[in-house]
Amino acid sequence: MTNVAVRAEGLVKNYGDIEAVRRVDLTIEAGEVFGFLGPNGAGKSTTVRMLTTLLTITAGSAQVAGLDVATEPDAVRHRIGVALQEAGLDPRQTGRELLVLQGRLFGQTPQEAAARAEELLELVELQDAADRRIKGYSGGMKRRLDLASALVNRPEVLFLDEPTTGLDPASRLTIWDEVRRINERGTTVFLTTQYLEEADALCDRLAIIDGGLIVREGTPEHLKAELRARAGIPNPTLDDVFLDATGRTRSRVAGDVQEVA
Amino acid sequence: MAQAWTLGNRALREAWRTPEALVPTLFIPLFFLVVNVGQAAKIFPGSTTAFLHGQGYGAFQLPSSLLLAASFGTAALFLVEDIEGGYFDKLRATPIPRSAIVLGRLVAEFAKGLLISVLIVVLGLIFGISIASGPLGFVLLVLLTALWACVFVGFMQLIALKTRSAAATNSGGLVFFPLLFLTPNFVPRDLLTRPMEIAASVNPVTYVMEALRSLILEDLVWSKIAYGFGVVAVLFALMIALNVRVIQRYD
Numbered sequence: 001m002t003n004v005a006v007r008a009e010g011l012v013k014n015y016g017d018i019e020a021v022r023r024v025d026l027t028i029e030a031g032e033v034f035g036f037l038g039p040n041g042a043g044k045s046t047t048v049r050m051l052t053t054l055l056t057i058t059a060g061s062a063q064v065a066g067l068d069v070a071t072e073p074d075a076v077r078h079r080i081g082v083a084l085q086e087a088g089l090d091p092r093q094t095g096r097e098l099l100v101l102q103g104r105l106f107g108q109t110p111q112e113a114a115a116r117a118e119e120l121l122e123l124v125e126l127q128d129a130a131d132r133r134i135k136g137y138s139g140g141m142k143r144r145l146d147l148a149s150a151l152v153n154r155p156e157v158l159f160l161d162e163p164t165t166g167l168d169p170a171s172r173l174t175i176w177d178e179v180r181r182i183n184e185r186g187t188t189v190f191l192t193t194q195y196l197e198e199a200d201a202l203c204d205r206l207a208i209i210d211g212g213l214i215v216r217e218g219t220p221e222h223l224k225a226e227l228r229a230r231a232g233i234p235n236p237t238l239d240d241v242f243l244d245a246t247g248r249t250r251s252r253v254a255g256d257v258q259e260v261a
Numbered sequence: 262m263a264q265a266w267t268l269g270n271r272a273l274r275e276a277w278r279t280p281e282a283l284v285p286t287l288f289i290p291l292f293f294l295v296v297n298v299g300q301a302a303k304i305f306p307g308s309t310t311a312f313l314h315g316q317g318y319g320a321f322q323l324p325s326s327l328l329l330a331a332s333f334g335t336a337a338l339f340l341v342e343d344i345e346g347g348y349f350d351k352l353r354a355t356p357i358p359r360s361a362i363v364l365g366r367l368v369a370e371f372a373k374g375l376l377i378s379v380l381i382v383v384l385g386l387i388f389g390i391s392i393a394s395g396p397l398g399f400v401l402l403v404l405l406t407a408l409w410a411c412v413f414v415g416f417m418q419l420i421a422l423k424t425r426s427a428a429a430t431n432s433g434g435l436v437f438f439p440l441l442f443l444t445p446n447f448v449p450r451d452l453l454t455r456p457m458e459i460a461a462s463v464n465p466v467t468y469v470m471e472a473l474r475s476l477i478l479e480d481l482v483w484s485k486i487a488y489g490f491g492v493v494a495v496l497f498a499l500m501i502a503l504n505v506r507v508i509q510r511y512d
Contacts, residue, residue, distance in 0.1 A: 052354055056512050077356040088347030092278045093271070104267045105355040133278075149351065 005030045005157045005188035006051060010060035013046050013212075020046045022212040023060065028190065028205075030156070033183050035203030036192040039246060043212040044192040045085055048161045051190070052082045065156045078106070081150030081158040081187075085165065087142040091135035095126055095145050098134065099152060106153040113152075120148040124178060140171030147178060157188045164198060176202055196238040208245045216245040264357040268365025269372070275339055276373055286333045286377055290326035291384065297322045301447060312449045314478040320390045323382070324473035325446050327402070328466065330377050331410035332437040334430075336366045337417030341427045353511070360505040363418055367501070370414040374407030390477065398476040401486060405476075408493045409469055413437065415500025422507045440466045468492045 006028040013021040021043040028034045038044045049055040051062055053073040062069040065079040090098060096117050103113030121130045124144040129137065137145065143163060150158055160179070164172040172195075179202055183189050193199055199206050200220050207217040216223055220238055227236045227244055276283060302318040313321055340363075343349040352362050382392070382402060392399045420433035443460045444467045450458055461467045472489020475482040 054350055054353055074356045077354060080354070082351070082354040084347055084350055086347035088349070088351035090271070090275070090343070090348050091346070092275045097271075097274070101267065101271055102351075102355070105264060105352070105357050107356075 003030050004028070004063070004066070005032070006034070006062070006064050006190060008047075008051065008060065008062040011047065011050060011057060011062055012059035013043075013050055013055060014058045019212055021050070024209070024212075024214055026207060026214070026217075028188060030188050031183070031186060032204045033179065033189040033191060033202050035199035035206030036190065036209065037194070037196065037199055037206055037242060038192075038209040040194070042209045042246075044209055045161055046212075047209070048084075048159050048190070048192055052080060052159050053077055054082075078153065079156045081153065081155035083143075083146045083150040083158075083160050083163055085161045087139075087146035089134050089142055089146060089149075092133060094131050094133055095121065095137070095148075096130040098145065099149055102149045102152040108152075116152055120151055123151070123181070124148045125174075138171075140167050140174065143167060143171065143175060144178065147175065147182075151182065151187075155187060157190060158182060160189060160191045162192055162194065164193070164195065172198070196242055200238045208242060210246045216241065262361075262364070264361035265364035265368055268352075268361055269368030272336060272339065272366050272369030273372055276335070276369060279339075282335045282338075283373075283377075286330055286335065287380060290330040290381060293329060294319065294322055294326040297325070297447070305448075312452075312478075314393065316391065316393075316478060317389060319385065319388065320477050321474065323385050323390055323477055324470045325441065325444075327378055327381055327406045327473060328409060328441065328470060329437075330381055331374050331406050332413045332434070332441075334414045334417030334434050336370045336373075336414045337421045337430050337434075338427060340366060340418055341421045341425065341430050344421065344425050345427070359508045359511070363415075363422075363504040363508050364501070366418065367411045367415060367504075371407050371411050374410030375403055377410075378403040378406035392477055393479055394476045394481045398481060401481075402473060402476045405469065405472060405489055405493060408490075408497060412493055412496045412500055415497070415504055418504055419500070419507060422504070422511060440464055443467075444470050446470070465492045465496060 004027060006026060008024055008026040011021055011024040012019070024047055036044050036047065046055065050057050051064055051069060053069055053076050057070055064076050067075045067079065069076055093101070099117035099120055100113045103116050104110070108116060121127045124147060126141060126144060126148070129141060134142065134145065147163065164175050167175065176198065179189055179191065191202060203220065205219050207214050209215065218226070223241045224236045224238065227233055227241050231244065233240055298319045305313060305318045307313050307315060307317045340349070349362070353359060382399065392402065394401070417430055417434055421430045424430060443464045445453060445461055450461055450467065453461060468488040469492055472485050475485040
C-alpha cells in the first residue's frame with residue numbers, strides 16, 4: 001500500500017449552480033485517523049461520497065489507496081469500507097445474514113463469508129443478536145453492525161460519515177473504542193463528525209470544512225496552539241477552533257443557534 | 262450474474278418475510294376475477310358463446326387476473342425502501358456491477374411471478390377452469406406471466422431510481438390500469454368498437470393477454486403464443502437496458 005491513503009486535489013462538486021464542494025485539497029497518510037469537521041451542509045458528506053465513488057466528481061481528482069476514484073472505481077471499492085450517515089441496513093435480514101451477504105458481494109466464498117461474519121460479530125460484540133432481524137436492533141447496535149459491514153473486506157481505508165450521530169453517550173464511547181481498535185490494526189480512518197470532543201478524542205489530524213472550502217487543517221494540538229498564539233485565548237478548546245474557523249463566536253452562537261445549525 | 266443471483270436470493274428472503282406485501286397480489290386479482298365473472302357470466306354462457314370454446318366465462322377472465330397479479334411491482338417499492346434507508350448506497354459501495362442490483366430484483370420477481378401465477382391457475386383449475394393447451398400450455402402460461410412481472414417491475418424500478426420516492430413509484434404503478442382496460446378484457450378484440458379495437462391493437466398488453474387466453478381456451482396456437490412472448494421479450498430487453506443505464510448514471 002502507498003503511504004498516502006487519500007489524496008484529493010481541487011475536488012469540486014456542483015449541483016446545478018450550487019457549489020457544494022469547492023476545490024478541496026486533502027492528503028491523508030496511511031494509518032491516520034483523520035477527522036473531517038464542519039457544520040451541517042458544509043460539504044462533509046458530499047466529499048465522502050465522492051471519495052467513496054458514490055458521487056461523480058465535477059472537477060479535480062482524488063486517489064484512495066493509490067487508485068484514481070474516477071477511473072478505477074471498482075478497484076477503489078475493493079479496498080475501502082464505507083459506513084454512511086444513515087446506517088444503511090436491510091431491516092428484514094438478520095445481522096449475520098447481512099454480513100454474509102456483504103462478504104459474498106466482495107467475492108468471498110460462502111464459507112469465507114460466514115467465518116468473516118463471525119469474526120466481525122465478535123469484534124462489535126453482537127454475537128447474541130446475530131440471528132435476530134435488524135429491525136429489532138437499537139440505534140447503537142445498528143451503528144455497530146454498519147461498522148462491521150464496512151469491515152467485511154478488511155479495507156485499507158475506512159470512511160465513517162458521522163458514525164455516532166444520534167447515539168447515547170454509552171453507545172458513542174463503544175463506537176470510539178471500536179474505531180481505535182480498527183485503526184490499531186492498520187486501517188486508515190476518515191471520520192466526519194459534528195462532535196468536536198469526538199474529533200479531539202480520536203483524530204490524529206483534522207480538517208474543518210465550511211461552505212465547501214477547507215478552512216483549517218492540522219493536528220488538534222497544532223490548531224489550538226495556532227489559535228492561542230493568534231487570538232490570545234489562554235486555553236482554547238477544539239470548540240474555539242471550530243467557531244473561529246467557521247466565523248462564529250461563542251456569544252453569537254449563544255444568541256443565535258441557527259448560525260451553527 | 263453471480264452477484265445478481267446472490268441479491269435475488271436476498272430479495273426473495275425479503276419477500277418471504279413480508280407476507281403482508283404478497284397477500285394483496287393474490288387477493289385483488291382473485292377479487293376482480295370473481296366480480297367480473299359474477300357480472301358477465303350470464304351474458305356469455307359457455308354453452309352458446311363461441312369465443313369461450315366450451316368453457317365458462319371465468320376461463321376468459323383468468324388472463325386478466327394473471328396480468329393484474331403480475332403487475333404489482335412490489336420489488337420496486339422494496340428498492341425505494343433500500344434507497345431511502347441507505348442500504349442501496351451500501352450496495353453501490355461494493356465492487357459489484359451496479360446492474361446486478363436491479364437484475365437481482367428481477368430474478369426475485371421472476372420467481373415470485375412463477376409462484377403467484379401457479380397459485381392462481383391452480384385455484385382456477387379447482388373452480389373448473391381447464392388449460393386447453395395441456396401441461397406444456399400450463400408451463401408457458403406461468404412462464405409468460407412471470408416474464409410479464411419482470412417487465413412491469415423493470416418499469417417500476419425505473420420510476421423508483423429516477424424519483425427515489427415511494428409515493429411516486431406507487432403512483433407510477435397505476436399506469437397499468439388504463440393499459441389493462443385498453444385490452445380485449447371482457448370480449449375478444451373483434452367484438453370491440455372500432456376506436457377500442459384500435460386502442461387495443463396498439464397496446465402491447467393485448468398480445469400478452471391474447472397469448473395467455475389462447476393457452477387456456479384453445480390449444481397451442483403458436484402464432485398467438487409467439488406474439489405474446491415476442492412482446493414480452495422486446496419489452497424485457499428494453500427494461501433491462503433502461504434499468505442498467507439509469508443505475509449506472511445514478512449519482
